Amino acid sequence: MPTRTRNVAHRVVPALAAAALALVLGGCSMDTTSPADARQEAESVDQTLAAPDSAGAPSGVDCDTAKCIALTFDAGPGKDTPRLLDTLKAKKVHATFFLLGENHVLKHPDVVRRIADEGHEVANHTWSHRRLDKLKTGEIREELSRTQDAIAEITGRRPTLMRPPQGRINDDVTKVSRELGLAQILWSATAKDYSTTDSELIKKRIVDQAGRDGIILLHDIYDGTVPAVPGIIDELKKRGYTFVTVPELLAPATANPGEVYRP
Template structure:
């Protein structure tokens, strides 16, 4: 039995790595409007979101004045997530977790609850990591809503953020996301941790790209990633960064459903 589980995990990680390696190239094939965290903040301060009936709330810090950066983790939880949560708790760093439904949320329900209970943002990364732009609207809705339901059942809260696999989206995906109350969150920094188990390299790639209002993309399913996190946190704190969740990065605004946010 343990051999079968290991083989399944290996296949899942391998499949995710294969599609992720194409992500930046393929996502460039589709044109869509993008917005930034700064856009969300300025709209709220200008009253745009308030006029639309959206309540603007201040975050724990003002990211207009403070150097903020958001750690995000895709495709978990996994057997590596408990160690990651221990690190984040010790360092008092909040993160945003874009959770995968099949073989992850449904396999590690206690970790989903722990992520939420420890104050991290729980978000949606689809049910089975299918490329949404290759699917019908009904299939996109199924991929997202199934994960929404599973997370809500475990945490009592429906996610408001999602990250499309490979970062591939289009107008149809945006329409379904809007319908389900989900904003789409891209990234500014990727360590391509699916391609290496070298934690030092993952740390270097992350730090080389890190910037203010940045969103760091990592995966808590690969062997080399979690060991790189302490060094990433230590160095970014030394550089004066404050770690926030994605919603905190946008406060007092918030990510609007259907829109695509990219630093």
């Protein structure tokens, strides 16, 4: 079944990323909302221009005028995440981390705490990376709620964003996400860094797919990814991009639980 995506004229989705997302939502009648449309709808009901509550202070960036892009990392934290955090701190960039509960959040609580303390957005990537669209409702709820609880115990705050493994969603995933207060966040640029350790290739793939209001998907658990991040940041800054977290990309909108956001 086809999907409906709301777009704005100034944003072009790269062909590779668009094709990948078509596969993600294939067979699902799921509406999606772009960051630009979320902002426009929020402004139409006179919401405040302050960024929504997040792990860090509001950036003050207006993504209607700035060339914003969100850097996101899935499936961590891992052994290289502290080095990634050092890079982000040096580059003065905040990112969004979609964390796995089992063997990641539980194994690296100090890193999870550091992610939150340094102003990054802490989000949910399930407990054990099972495909949610293949699970029963109770299993979906367990995958998400266990990670919610683990992150809240460490940071004192429950995530408001989730990313489903492989981007696979259906009506049951949406229902449970809504119940747990989680918006579903997809992406527009991916390096497929699980398939290569070539940091230059990872950088090229991301830079080639970058677009205004884009959401970059990377994994801080693969060997080639963290070394690629400094070059990605430098090149995109050179091209006029401003890095923001996902909540900052949507501001003044607040991500609605259950809603699917993708550029």
